[in-house]
Amino acid sequence: MIEFTLNGEVVKTDDDPNTPLLWVVRDTFKLKGSKFGCGAGLCGACTMHLDGQAVRTCILPVSQVAGKNITTIEGLGTPDNMHPLQTAWVEQSVPQCGYCQSGQIMSAAALLENNPNPSAEEVERYMAGNICRCGCYKRIKGAIMSVAEGAELAYDATATTEVNS
């Protein structure tokens, strides 16, 4: 039994410890916002936060997150209470097919958490780990820069509340 914190809630799973976190979150905990793109840590569609750092969860065994804090796109913001990056994404019509965007936003949120005012080059370098086949790069960069320059970040990736499960 592996226990970890998922979007502020303590959860337990008896999935095989080698199962990548992505599949535990999607199939066992039914949070479908994080996507499967490559299964090899190459595209970033599966990006979540592990104690506030962006990680590729399609290659991260769930055993590695025991006792850790995991945040997914669902924990970053909701339609009623969006993270500033999500608001920027909507206002600037960033997504096209949208499949990679959860991962893009999770990477961007981790970037801004660590470096609230990145240069354009820093954004490009950091976000190069996330593929967008629709090629929304120009708008992704623009949305990140607009949030970096403007809004305050209310989101705390490390915040945890204990919930009995």
Add this chain to the structure above:
Amino acid sequence: MSTVNVSRRNFLKSSTIVGGGLVMGFSLTGCGGTRLLPVEAIEGAYTANAFIQITPENLVRFYCPRDEMGQGVTTGLGTTIAEELDVNPQSLDIVFAGVHSDYKNPAFGVQGTGGSTAMGAHYYPLRQAGAAVRDLILQAASQDLGIEKSQLSTDDSYVIANGQRLPYSQFIATAQTLTAPDLETVQLKDKADFKYIGKEAPRLDGMQKATGTAVFGIDVDLPNMYHAVVRRSPVPDAALLSFDKSAVESMPGVTDILEISGGVAVVAEKYWQAKQAAEKLKVEWSEVELSSIDQAQIKADFKEAMDKEDGPKTGELGDLDAGFESASSVVESEYWAPYLAHAAMEPMNAVIRIENGQVDLWSGTQGPIGAEGLVARTTGIDSENIRIHTTYLGGGFGRRGTLTHIQEVAEIAHLTDKKTVQLVWSREDDIRNGFYRPASLMKIKAGVDDKGEITAWQAKRVGGNITPETLENILPAMIPGMPQALINAAVGASNMVFNNWSVDHSSIEGLYEDYYVPNQEVSHVTVDHGVPLTFLRSVGHSYTAFAKESMMDELAEKAGVDPVQFRLQHAKENPRLNGVIKVAGELIKQMKPAAGHHLGMAAHHSFESSVAQIAEVSVEGGRISVHKMTCIVDCGLAVTPDVVKAQMESSIMYGLTAVLHGELNVDGGAIKESNFHDYPILRMNEAPEVEVVIIDSDQDPTGVGEPGMPPVAPAVANAVYAATGQRLRSLPLKLTS
């Protein structure tokens, strides 16, 4: 979502039982057959036609007939119908339509999405449908309020009567008793009165896609759902000889291991269990002709056919020999474009549930009608008892028009006692077991006279054709009852036709049509080693534009004419193309590229739209960097201008992947590449700045999803030539330092 089956003959046409939860449809087109509209039974809602429902809460639901793969079709078509219905598109509740003849693509005559057709094909039908519903609401309001219809107006889903705002929903009970106006004659808005069409507004699916709440096929999760992974032959069409399940069947969660037509399916309680087991499965495949073929052989065979074989001709004009005789110089060049995979971010997948003789299938496809046909063919269950639930598509690019994964999941559920099954392909499956953009070898020989006029244009293409393969994939889906032998015969016949007598237009489209040349000819030699082929964004144009527009620069240089001027003087008969080239020329004059940066341009007409692009590149240490792409597009009226911009940006990035990286190689009949490490996709650090200019037009809208891609490769190649003097004629572009 529930779908109600009510025998339509029990009701009067266009009637609805409000309050009873029963909804029945009527056919807008008059050819709806006997099948009922697959719309949701919403308590008290008014189903005005196949596209519009209005709820008692005054929520307006739009059943979108086309599939959303990122191209912005929900925004485009939603805005179109909302304009005439007079509802703010931002407040529409948009759902994807089930299968019904009312949701046919008018451009194809079947329910499918592709070919950059959606806006052009639906622009009038959806406006008419929206206008008809607004008219019904106004008629009903006039009757209910006792006010002349001419004294009433509307604003964003409200009727305005004597200064009062009354919701449309107040009049739906009366509206359903009235006769809808004739669609052909219903009054449409004057363009000057448009509130939403042509205006800047955020796309309608942004919030769902930014919050992870948009549902893609892979996100569908049902009670008691099993998970399947399929092992397929690395070499297309190799037969399964044997498989040894002994090491696998006792693995945790594994429930079934079975042969299906595409390979061996492993079913388990969870995806990861199925995936682990499938990888361990020992499988033997037969050797087929393709098994001995590698990339060098394919290229050599193409080259030999180019040099030694003649094929059917098309596009003949004038006298080619006379044309070459009157030329002062002749240029002859060969161009190569490799096999490409679409590599949509969401791997192929589908969920099926077979229960009490009823099938439900969830998937994001470009052809819901084809999905229905394949399920019917595979399960033997009648189409009337099959419901297709279309989700968002995590990218399409033509790949999701071929639905072997639907057949696979249907076979698994049909052949086992696991009746609710999700099938998910891996990225490796996607790259190695896909259907590809055909590789092409092209030659253009052209003559130019001392006045700078092209006197002769002789083009030839060698490669496989997608039409026979498309027939092979689409016939079983479209005609579920068609015996395999007949399908094989039809495919064989089409192969014979294209090998001997006629040119498959999609193989050569774009190679010769754009510019006027008095003497021209296109020929085609089919060489097909059996690598599976299909449409990829912009289809034939994706490679022909590279050859044609590279040759235009080569000829312009030979003639000593400015490349923009050279194109303009040959595009006089193609006003749209001429227009975008002219604007490109003006923009080039104003550009001041940084030191070491060089410009190249290209233009191409496809899907009824014209696009010109200017690439700004630099070359350092043999590495090509694209700094900026400027794109001028004429697609008629831009219904949703920001979506048009987004599609140009997207096509440019998609095109740049092909220009800088895209290449699949065949090794022992199998595709050598497997994932994003060896089939790299353009990333943000390589992505150029993009500027899009949309030509102001009040002509009817034309294609947007694809026409931005063809000019990318030649524009970059022409800029690389300007930078280095090296004329690169092979994709992806690689400099020999």
